Amino acid sequence: MALLQISEPGQSPLPHQYKRAAGIDLGTTNSLVATVRNGQPAQVIVDQNGAALLPSAVQYAADGTRDIGAAALDQSVADPHNTLVSFKRWMGRALDDIDADDSFAYARPAAGKASGPLAVTTRAGNITAVEASAEILKHLVARAESALGGQLQGVVITVPAYFDDAQRQATKDAATLAGVNVLRLINEPTAAAVAYGLDKADDRYIAVYDLGGGTFDISILQLSEGVFEVLATGGDAALGGDDFDRAIAHWVMQQAGVEAAQLNASEYRNLLAQARATKQLLSEQDSVAMNLVACDARINWSAQLGRDTFNLLIQPLLEQTLQACKNCLADAELEPADIADVVMVGGSTRVPAVRDSVAELFGQSPKID
Incomplete structure (x- = not known):
């Protein structure tokens, strides 16, 4: 049985006080779940395909179902308005808190007061970051319960140290919506230091x-x-890294002589996906070929982006x-x-x-x- 010792400071719990629990890293790009097995170092729980990371993406499909993770990410270009990514950046935020440049180039902000909860219009209705995050949490909890052979009594969720009260509360709200008991929130830097x-x-x-x-x-x-x-x-x-991606995307558009407003949502989402892949490749390569085909093929641009230019x-x-x-x-x-x-x-x-x-x-x- 996989167990995590939960007790108050200074207490020494008896065996019957052990609880089945897990730790969740709810990330902007990827999320994961881990647990402690019989006092051994924490182990990440993988899915049926052996993948540890779950892309933080949710697609609201036309048939009313929801795809989570890689399956959702695969639809992000073809169905950008109904596939939400990077929604951690919206946690605890209102529309007037979000930069207006291109944060929603791939998703339509729901109509409403600028100071109200931020939501994005999809075919499933107006979806908030809390609701999308709840889908990720439910998926990870199900993975953990399958691996551990029973229901979790609770989870520990990591949050950025710089998260304010509203963002922390939004994280708890997502867990509540997912039906997950939060044992505590732990700051990511402290979690990292302990992990090392x-x-x-x-x-x-x-x-x-x-x-x-x-x-x-x-x-x-x-x-x-x-x-x-x-x-x-x-x-x-x-x-974060999303901003690196946008910097590359802006460079491509500048070089191609196109404005963001000229691209439709699918074209821009495709450009961001290509920018992210380029960023990752440039960690290993000196240059990467990029291309932009848009506006019914009226724009057909290609060039190399070198690491020095990226820097x-x-x-x-x-x-x-x-x-x-x-x-x-x-x-x-x-x-x-x-x-x-x-x-x-x-x-x-x-x-x-x-x-x-x-x-x-x-x-x-x-x-x-």
């Missing part, structure tokens, strides 16, 4: 740089006698994260040399320029997932 086993290290200062698909966090932790204290946090709940495109975004790191260090009254360990987590930290910049700032090679 740093809670068993000597007393030290630790920096956790977390750049995901849609959010960025920097946290300075102090480890003292096995207990983490958060000294300072910073970041941006609307900055220039994302430099302003990268600088935002580095400035947040400097501010966070100042808030903690520390210098980079005081930091014993730098932990980098989140899919966007796979970009070489990100790793190199963080290593240069802190003067050490970071731990990377």
Whole structure:
């Protein structure tokens, strides 16, 4: 049986107090679920195909059913208005909180007050980020219960340290809607430090740089006698790999001489998907071929995007994260040399320029997932 010990601080639970539980990383781009088996290190629970990551995508199909994960992502170009992605960025947000550039180039904001809950119009009605997130949570809980052979008593969900009260409450609301009991929310930087086993290290200062698909966090932790204290946090709940993708997409449109308004939703979603794939390939290659066919083939453009050009495109975004790191260090009254360990987590930290910049700032090679 897969068990997770749940108890109040200072208590030593009896065997009958053990509960079946799991931890969920509810991500902007991908999500996953893990558990502890008989006191061993946490293990990620895979699906029937052996995949650990579940794409954070939900499609509301014409027949009234819902596709979750990879099946939904496969429909994101053909059915962009009914396939929601990156909705973690909308959690706890109203329409007037969202940048108006191209955040909804692939989905139509529901009509209503700008200060009301953000919802997107689909064939299934107006869908909020809470509702879409609930679908992801239900899918992951079902995966965990199948693997563990019984009903979960609860879950622990990671959230960005920079999430405000509204965003944290929205996460809890999604769990409630999914019928999931939340044992607690845990900040992603603390979870990352524990995952690396740093809670068993000597007393030290630790920096956790977390750049995901849609959010960025920097946290300075102090480890003292096995207990983490958060000294300072910073970041941006609307900055991540999605913005790298959009930077590439904007470059393509500029080079092709086309405006975003000229592309239909499917064309723009396809461009973003190509941009994401290009970003990932540029972590291993010096250049990647890109193309844009749009406007009934009146636009047919192709060219190579080199890593150096990509680095220039994302430099302003990268600088935002580095400035947040400097501010966070100042808030903690520390210098980079005081930091014993730098932990980098989140899919966007796979970009070489990100790793190199963080290593240069802190003067050490970071731990990377």
